[in-house]
Structure formats: structure tokens, C-alpha cells
Amino acid sequence: MRIYIARAVNNVNVVAGDSITVLGNVVSVSGALGSNATVLVQPQFGAPFSCLGSDANAPATNGPATSYDHQQYGNSGDQVSIPATVLSILSGVGSVALLSVLLRSGLVVTVTSGSVLSANQGGAGPTTSAS
Secondary structure (H helix, E strand, O other): OEEEOEEOOOOOEEOOOOEEEEEEEEEEEEOOOEOOOEEEEEEOOOOOEEEEHHHOEOOOOOOOEEOOOOOEEOOOOOEEEEEEEEEEEEEOOEOOOEEEEEEOOOOEEEEEHHHEEEOOOOOOOOEEEOO
């Protein structure tokens, strides 16, 4: 059994079930417009991922996507924050741990723990994974 300890950007341990916010920037928007737009996001660290426009919160910039709080955004470089729930720690430790997270839309994406803020203020302990 391996023990993975993921650490959020706000220096808090992250475990399965935690509420987090993924931080990143818009790379591009494609497909439908509005809340169903497909937004390619570059998190602060790690590989880009796609989400729906309504998964994110962003300052209003008159872009082609619509956030969950009904703001227009989606221009390249726009900052986004995406609420999510940690499903599991896939691998790694510290701020480079890979997390499987569930977005508001039901999409599951993989992000690096150094790109998330944790709502957990208690600094929970490690998560174990059978391997």
C-alpha cells in the first residue's frame, strides 16, 4: 500500500472528498457558446484540461463562455477558478501530486495539487492507495 500526500497551493493537505478550487487561465473556447462552451484551461501547474463554461467562475470579459455565476468570459488568458471535489490522489506527493477531481458539470479531470486551493483548513492526513 502506498501513501500519497497531496499539498494544495495554500499549504494544506488535500484528501479524497475535499472541496477545492482549481486555478488557471483560459487557453481557448470551442463548440457551443455560453454555459455549454468547451473551455480549454491551463492550470497554474500541469497539463491543460477541458471543462464546460458553467464549471468555472471568472471575471466578466465579454468572452464567448458563460460562467456558473452568469458572467461572460473566455478570452485567451482570462483567469478562472473552478470549484471541484477531489475523488482520489492518483500519484505523487506534495504540490506535484496528481488529483482526479469532479467538476460541477459531472466531468472528471486530472489536475496537479499545486494548482488548487483547498477549502480544508484542518490539514487532513494522508490518503492511502492500494498498488
